[in-house]
Amino acid sequence: MAEQLVQSLATDFDPRKYKDTFREQVLALLERKAEGQEIVAEPAEEPRGKVVNLMDALAKSLAAARKGEAPQAGERRRHPEPERAAARTARTPAHRRRAASRSKR
Numbered sequence: 001m002a003e004q005l006v007q008s009l010a011t012d013f014d015p016r017k018y019k020d021t022f023r024e025q026v027l028a029l030l031e032r033k034a035e036g037q038e039i040v041a042e043p044a045e046e047p048r049g050k051v052v053n054l055m056d057a058l059a060k061s062l063a064a065a066r067k068g069e070a071p072q073a074g075e076r077r078r079h080p081e082p083e084r085a086a087a088r089t090a091r092t093p094a095h096r097r098r099a100a101s102r103s104k105r
Contacts, residue, residue, distance in 0.1 A: 033039050 029039060
């Protein structure tokens with residue numbers, strides 16, 4: 001079935017359907033330079049964010065877990081199981097009450 005889908009979408013390549021805009025921009029730039037205009041390059045894009053080495057981050061995380069250290073700032077921290085269980089227990093009755101009232105409607 002996948003092969004049929006690909007074959008139904010496949011067509012012969014016709015280069016006349018496509019326009020080389022990069023080439024046109026370079027040629028226009030060369031013409032302006034030949035006319036004597038000063039060409040100023042646009043500033044490069046700023047880096048989008050900090051690149052994190054995942055292997056280093058994993059090694060630090062494993063080392064901290066072995067030592068029993070708390071997570072560093074910005075890292076997620078899970079609540080210890082007793083707190084999570086207590087929070088779950090505290091909200092269960094209200095949750096059950098809402099569910100019961102809905103079923104009676």
